[in-house]
Amino acid sequence: MFDHIHLHKTVYRRGEQPLSRISPETLPVERLLELPDDTVFFQDCSYCLEGVGFSCSNHPLTEFALKNFFYIQSFSILDAGASYYTRRKNFHSYLISYTYEGEGYLEYEDESCSVKEGEGFFIDCRKPHYYRTEGTHWKHSDLHFSGSYSEYIYQQYINGGNAHFCQPLDGEFLPMLERLIELHETIAPCRELQISSQLESLLVLLLCKTPKYENTVKKIPEHLKYLISYIENNYAGPLTLDYLSEFSSISKYHLCRLFKKYLGFTPNEYIIRLRIENAKKLLKNTMLPANKIGSIVGIQDENYFYRMFKQRTGLSPHDYREHG
CATH class of the missing domain: 2.60.120.280 (Regulatory protein AraC)
Structure with missing residues (x-):
C-alpha cells in the first residue's frame, strides 16, 4: 500500500x-x-x-x-x-x-x-x-x-x-x-x-x-429507457407530448414527472436540447444554411429555431458557425 x-x-x-x-x-x-x-x-x-x-x-x-x-x-x-x-x-x-x-x-x-x-x-x-x-x-x-x-x-x-x-x-x-x-x-x-x-x-x-x-438506477422504468432511446433516434419527428404519452402508454402527467426526476428536463425541453445539439454539429460540419438545418433537426419554423438556438447557446446560428 x-x-x-x-x-x-x-x-x-x-x-x-x-x-x-x-x-x-x-x-x-x-x-x-x-x-x-x-x-x-x-x-x-x-x-x-x-x-x-x-x-x-x-x-x-x-x-x-x-x-x-x-x-x-x-x-x-x-x-x-x-x-x-x-x-x-x-x-x-x-x-x-x-x-x-x-x-x-x-x-x-x-x-x-x-x-x-x-x-x-x-x-x-x-x-x-x-x-x-x-x-x-x-x-x-x-x-x-x-x-x-x-x-x-x-x-x-x-x-x-x-x-x-x-x-x-x-x-x-x-x-x-x-x-x-x-x-x-x-x-x-x-x-x-x-x-x-x-x-x-x-x-x-x-x-x-x-x-x-x-436505488434510483434500479428503479428507472424500462419503458422510460425505451422511450428515451426512441426519442434520441427520432428527435427530428413530430414528437408531441400527446404522441409520446400514447407511444409509451404513460399518462402525460406521469411522463413529465419521470423525465424531471431522472433527466432533469421536461420531455419538451429534452427534445429541444437534442435538436439544438444536433443543429450545432451541422453548423460546424456542413455549409447548409441555418434555416435548412432547423428543418433537418425538427424545427420547421425558422424564427422559432433562431430564437430557441440563441436562448440555449447565447449566439445566433450564424455567430455560432463563425465563432462558437
Missing part, C-alpha cells in the same frame, strides 16, 4: 511540545496535520495526535488550477493510537477518510458511526465534526481536497445517504486513491489536470455507491 510512493514519516508522541494558541485559518492543512502531540485548543478546533504518520509533499498550484480544477490540499496516512482525535469546524476543506486497520468513530451532522476496515467517510470540514480512534488502534488515510465543483459533488453525495461509505480493500477505491497520490508526487506535463481528473473519478465512484443513487 503506497509502497512505491515517497511519503514523509512523522512520529507523534504525546506530551512533547507546547504550541501557542492560534486560529486554524492561519495554517495550511499540512501544518495542521503536523501539530505537536499534546491536545491543543484553537478557536474552532482541537487535536490530540498520537501514532506514526506518513504525508505527501506540498506543491504550489497555478492560479488556473485553483480556479478550475479539483486539487489536493493534503494527504496523510496515520497509524493512530488510542488517544488520537480531531474536533473541528469552519475549516475550508473537504475530507475523505478511509480505514485500513482498526476502527475509528465519527460524529457529524447529528449522526455518529463507527468506521471499520474497508470503510470511510466523506465530510465538509466547514461543518462541526469529531472523529477519533475507537479502541486502541486506527490506521487510516485522510485526503483533504477542494476546488472546481467540490461543493456540488459533496451535496449530491450527502443527499444520497450519509457521510459513511463502504469500499472493500480489494475493490476499485484503493487503486484509484494510490494512482491519485502517485500523480500528486510526480512531476509531469499536465500534472494538475491529471490530478483533477483522477480526483473527479474517485469522487464519482463514491457518489455512484450511495444508497440513493443505486
Whole structure:
C-alpha cells in the first residue's frame, strides 16, 4: 500500500511540545496535520495526535488550477493510537477518510458511526465534526481536497445517504486513491489536470455507491429507457407530448414527472436540447444554411429555431458557425 510512493514519516508522541494558541485559518492543512502531540485548543478546533504518520509533499498550484480544477490540499496516512482525535469546524476543506486497520468513530451532522476496515467517510470540514480512534488502534488515510465543483459533488453525495461509505480493500477505491497520490508526487506535463481528473473519478465512484443513487438506477422504468432511446433516434419527428404519452402508454402527467426526476428536463425541453445539439454539429460540419438545418433537426419554423438556438447557446446560428 503506497509502497512505491515517497511519503514523509512523522512520529507523534504525546506530551512533547507546547504550541501557542492560534486560529486554524492561519495554517495550511499540512501544518495542521503536523501539530505537536499534546491536545491543543484553537478557536474552532482541537487535536490530540498520537501514532506514526506518513504525508505527501506540498506543491504550489497555478492560479488556473485553483480556479478550475479539483486539487489536493493534503494527504496523510496515520497509524493512530488510542488517544488520537480531531474536533473541528469552519475549516475550508473537504475530507475523505478511509480505514485500513482498526476502527475509528465519527460524529457529524447529528449522526455518529463507527468506521471499520474497508470503510470511510466523506465530510465538509466547514461543518462541526469529531472523529477519533475507537479502541486502541486506527490506521487510516485522510485526503483533504477542494476546488472546481467540490461543493456540488459533496451535496449530491450527502443527499444520497450519509457521510459513511463502504469500499472493500480489494475493490476499485484503493487503486484509484494510490494512482491519485502517485500523480500528486510526480512531476509531469499536465500534472494538475491529471490530478483533477483522477480526483473527479474517485469522487464519482463514491457518489455512484450511495444508497440513493443505486436505488434510483434500479428503479428507472424500462419503458422510460425505451422511450428515451426512441426519442434520441427520432428527435427530428413530430414528437408531441400527446404522441409520446400514447407511444409509451404513460399518462402525460406521469411522463413529465419521470423525465424531471431522472433527466432533469421536461420531455419538451429534452427534445429541444437534442435538436439544438444536433443543429450545432451541422453548423460546424456542413455549409447548409441555418434555416435548412432547423428543418433537418425538427424545427420547421425558422424564427422559432433562431430564437430557441440563441436562448440555449447565447449566439445566433450564424455567430455560432463563425465563432462558437
